[in-house]
Structures are given as C-alpha cells and as structure tokens.
Amino acid sequence: MHTVTLIRGDGIGPEIAESAVAVIDAAGVDIEWDEVVAGLDAVEKHGTPLPDQVISSLSKTKVGLKAPLTTPVGSGIRSINVELRMRFNLFANLRPAKSFPGIDVPFKDIDLVVVRENTEDLYSGIEHMVTDTVSESIKIISREASERIVRFAFDYACKKGRNKVTAVHKANIMKLSDGLFLDVAREVADQYPQIEFEDRIVDNMAMQLVLKPQQYDVMVMPNLYGDILSDLCAGLVGGLGLVPGANIGENGAVFEPVHGSAPKYAGKNRANPGAMILASVLMLEHINEKEAARRIDTALTALIKEGKHVTPDLGGSSGTKEMTAALINLLKG
Ligand code: NAI
Secondary structure, eight states: OEEEEEESSSSSSSHHHHHHHHHHHTTOOOOEEEEETTTTHHHHSSSSSSSSSHHHHHHHHHHEOOOOOOOSSSSSSSOHHHHHHHHOOOEEEEEEEETTTTTSSOOOOOOOEEEEOOOBGGGGOOOEEETEEEEOOOOOOHHEEEEEEEEHHHHHHHTOOOOOOEEEOOOOTTHHHHHHHHHHHHHHHOOTTSSSSEEEEEHHHHHHHHHHHGOEEEEOOOHHHHHHHHHHHHTTOOGGGGGEEEEEEEEEEEEESSSSOOOOTTTOOOOOOHHHHHHHHHHHHTTOOOOHHHHHHHHHHHHHHHHHSSOGGOOOOHHHHHHHHHHHHHHHH
C-alpha cells in the first residue's frame, strides 16, 4: 500500500483527477490518497492558497499527484505550482512528448524529453516597479542550479538509454546568465563522453523543433524556455491533452499534466484526461509500480489509436467520463 498526496485542482482538474484515480484503481494498485486542497478553492476554504495541510502531506508522503491549478493573470495569488516547486526544491521538471499512433499530426515519430530547470530564472518572483511606468523582473541563473539540472538531464539520458542531450539558451544576448548556464552545461557534458552533446540558441531551437523534431532527444534548459518549448513539443504530438510532467527533487516528486486548468471546459465533461493519466503513469513508475504503469500506458495508446472513445481535442466525440470508462474496460478486459 502506498500513500500519495492528491490535489484535485480547479477548472477541469477535478474531472481529470477523478479519471486518473479510477484508472489507477482499475490497474489494481493499492493507493491511499491523502487528499488536500490548494489554489483558489483553498483560499475559499482555508483563507490561503497553500494551506499547511498541503505542505505537511507532501512532507510525509514525498509523492504527489496534482491536477492543474488556476493562477490569475496580473494581480492576485502567486502561482501555487511555482510555489510548490520552490518550497520542496523540486528542481527538475521532466516533460516527455511522444507520438501516439492514430493522432493526425505532421510528424509521426517524435520522442522528445524537455528537462526544465524549475527553481530559478525569471520565475524567482523578484519583480518591482522601478518608476510608475517601468517594471523590472530579475532573472536568476546560478552555477549550482544549472549544474544540478544538466547533471539530471545526463543521468536521465544514461538511465533511459538515450543518445543525445541538447542545452538550450540565449547566451548570445544574456552573456552572463545564460552564458553561465551554457558554460556549466559544457563542463558537465565533458563528464558524460558516452552521450552526444550540443547546444542551440532558443529561437533557432523553436524553428528546428517544428521543422525536424526527430533530430532531438533530451533537451535541457532554464525555466522560461522550458515552459514555452514544452508546450511547443506538446503541440507536435497532438496537443496539451497528451503530455505529462514530473517535478522531481531530492526529497520528493509531484506529478501533473503539462496543461493548465482550461477554465472554459470546467464541468463540461470535455477535458481530455490523457495527460493526467500519463502523469499517473510517471508517478507509478516513480513508486516502483512499473507493471501497472506499463499496462495503463499500453491501454491508453491502444485507445487513442482506435480513436472511437476519445475527447474532441483528439478528433473524437466522447466525454472525459466515456473515455475513462473505455480505458478501464481495456485495462480489465
Ligand atoms: P491551459 O493549458 O489551461 O489551456 C490551453 C488550451 O488548451 C485551451 O484551449 C484549453 O482549453 C486546452 N486544453 C488544455 N488542457 C486540455 C485538456 N486536458 N483537454 C482538452 N483541452 C485542453 O492554459 P491556459 O489557458 O494558459 O491556462 C489556464 C489556467 O491554468 C491559468 O490560470 C494558468 O495559470 C493555469 N495553469 C496551471 C498549470 C498547472 O497547474 N501546472 C500549468 C499551466 C497553466
């Protein structure tokens, strides 16, 4: 029996969380869910977006499954997603984007992994108004965090039998901050001679990814570039409904879809539960339930390939509930 912290999130979060919990249960994994509330719902219930219960649950279980949380644009609460990553030092954000047979996209053989630094860069939240009309956001890049994330990317490549790591940066313009990231990436790469290494400037990388994505394998980059390019990679494989993410630190991990709370679909039984289910697959691998993870992954791939019971974003007409029920049937059948 495992104990896992569950955050159902808001927007489409509760629907896709329900789906993931049902699928994990159908795969026969015994999980006790320690359910806690964060984000906008927590402000209503507990007066704060990140109540102590969330912190104490994750400190205890060390593994979380989290649906998306809405972050108001401009004023309002700071992102709880960012806050959690910082609080638990979940320094590595792993976002694998893989082609699914049956999805009509220009490229059929994509297998990319974005490794995004999760704790600094322009997400440090250090912003202020310099004058009434000028604002300033500080970009932090440290040797320590850069080395830790690049090493994580190379170790991941070794563990998963991958061949190449590409460091993504803008060191031609940000010579000190991205320059430091690139210098450190080159130093770490020298310690992994078995893995090919190259670097790309982020704007060129964006173009290369939509022209010849098959050239790339594992990509490692600072926070902001990772946020943007991982959505681009999601688009390459059919959209945000199919890409999971893992936030990993030395003392814990939180698994979630790459996508947000898609408020316009909230409560409409329209959201694709795929990314949340794939996040559960990563979570099950993490807690050593590898066989259940493999079964869920195989069943979801088959369901998407068949295309009869998928949500509208994948070209189907099923709801979240119908897609989940069909997946459970496949798993049990
Ligand atoms: P979003 O990812 O929620 O939506 C982008 C587009 O993709 C929308 O058209 C949406 O309807 C569609 N989409 C996303 N997930 C889908 C799914 N599972 N099935 C079908 N369609 C799906 O991004 P957006 O609109 O920028 O953000 C909405 C809210 O989510 C914001 O408050 C944002 O801060 C938050 N957010 C939270 C994240 C997290 O909790 N980790 C990550 C990204 C955004």
